[in-house]
Amino acid sequence: MKKLLATLFTVTLILICAAIPACAAETQEELPPATAPNFFGTLNNVFNYFFDFMENLFVPEQEKPALVAQDGKENDIVIDREKNIVYGFHGRLRVHTVGDFIKVSNEELGRLEFVQKYNNRIGSGDKVNVVDNKTNETVESFTIVYFGDVNGDGVCNVMDDITVRQEADGETSWSDPDSPDYCYWMFLAADLDKDGVITEEDEQLIVRCVVGAVRVDQATGTVMTTNLCLVAQLGKEDTVVVDTENKVVYGITRGAKSLDDFVKVGNRDKGKLEFVQKFSNRISSGDKINVIDSKTNEISETYTVVIFGDVHENGRYCFTDIKAILREAAGKTSWSDPDSADYCYWKTLAADLDKDGIVTIKDYNLMKKCIFGFKKVNQTTGEII
Ligand SMILES: [Ca+2]
Numbered sequence: 001m002k003k004l005l006a007t008l009f010t011v012t013l014i015l016i017c018a019a020i021p022a023c024a025a026e027t028q029e030e031l032p033p034a035t036a037p038n039f040f041g042t043l044n045n046v047f048n049y050f051f052d053f054m055e056n057l058f059v060p061e062q063e064k065p066a067l068v069a070q071d072g073k074e075n076d077i078v079i080d081r082e083k084n085i086v087y088g089f090h091g092r093l094r095v096h097t098v099g100d101f102i103k104v105s106n107e108e109l110g111r112l113e114f115v116q117k118y119n120n121r122i123g124s125g126d127k128v129n130v131v132d133n134k135t136n137e138t139v140e141s142f143t144i145v146y147f148g149d150v151n152g153d154g155v156c157n158v159m160d161d162i163t164v165r166q167e168a169d170g171e172t173s174w175s176d177p178d179s180p181d182y183c184y185w186m187f188l189a190a191d192l193d194k195d196g197v198i199t200e201e202d203e204q205l206i207v208r209c210v211v212g213a214v215r216v217d218q219a220t221g222t223v224m225t226t227n228l229c230l231v232a233q234l235g236k237e238d239t240v241v242v243d244t245e246n247k248v249v250y251g252i253t254r255g256a257k258s259l260d261d262f263v264k265v266g267n268r269d270k271g272k273l274e275f276v277q278k279f280s281n282r283i284s285s286g287d288k289i290n291v292i293d294s295k296t297n298e299i300s301e302t303y304t305v306v307i308f309g310d311v312h313e314n315g316r317y318c319f320t321d322i323k324a325i326l327r328e329a330a331g332k333t334s335w336s337d338p339d340s341a342d343y344c345y346w347k348t349l350a351a352d353l354d355k356d357g358i359v360t361i362k363d364y365n366l367m368k369k370c371i372f373g374f375k376k377v378n379q380t381t382g383e384i385i
């Protein structure tokens, strides 16, 4: 049997060897001599393949879009690529304000995508993804951290206090790296005394944040006293927004009479507030709040009130508002143009109802709907409802 197989194998080999030159000869006859395969031609092909391969190997990798700090925000925004965390956002973030702080390195290559718990604001635990425009793939993903917002609703309030107290008491274990419930962003947002563990001290600091006695520097996570700072009035921490960067305050009920109901000074022993209202019986956009140092009687900070939709600054929605928006949209005025000498941040904020950063006919249409009562503005978020 073995002998038979060996003989068959040898015969097959002989036949193949005989067939190759015959095929080659046939091909040589059919093809013009220039393209005829020969030893050097084959070698050439092998070299070409090799060089192509090496070239592809050393081609610089295509630039990938990446998350970067917005221009001028490089000192505030911290992008931690090891833990995939981003923080350093001041004030309360609505989706359209995130762009004030972060951006994609190259807008042609990629875009930012937000994965939020609530659609009108961004809180701890929300994600910002960098998506490749060409492939639609997520190339980077970061979790947002707001120091003091432990439960991820975008504000520091009594719910965060409860969450931290439960952790300090050992009822939960999200700050324990060995626990299956471990959550790094929650731990980072809660560990306000920065000692690496969640204790009663952190809970006390959260309480002090809620009542406005301290404030957390979002760029560093450091707790600071608010002696001479403007803070939300007790019970209004969920609705009133004090934007310390742009020095505006919003979240004020339209038609409300007194600013006293919405804001206070961090420490009444150190400072007091002075309200400069245009109308004594109602609050309007453009009203001023001065924080005064009780010792020197000097103004330490001034804030401007913004009531979304109240562009004409009379505390009401009326036709003068839509007229003002229309004139601005038509280019007859230029208070929404940052390059203009007439630029007015708070007025632009009040008028830009669709939140696209510019005042256009779309804002005019929305304002009309608000006046006729078809739409309302959420004064805390600025969104149209
Ligand atoms: Ca919260």
Ligand SMILES: [Ca+2]
Residues within 6 Å of the ligand: 190, 191, 192, 193, 194, 195, 196, 197, 198, 199, 201, 202
């Ligand atoms: Ca701690």
Ligand SMILES: [Ca+2]
Residues within 6 Å of the ligand: 351, 352, 353, 354, 355, 356, 357, 358, 359, 360, 362, 363
């Ligand atoms: Ca607009």
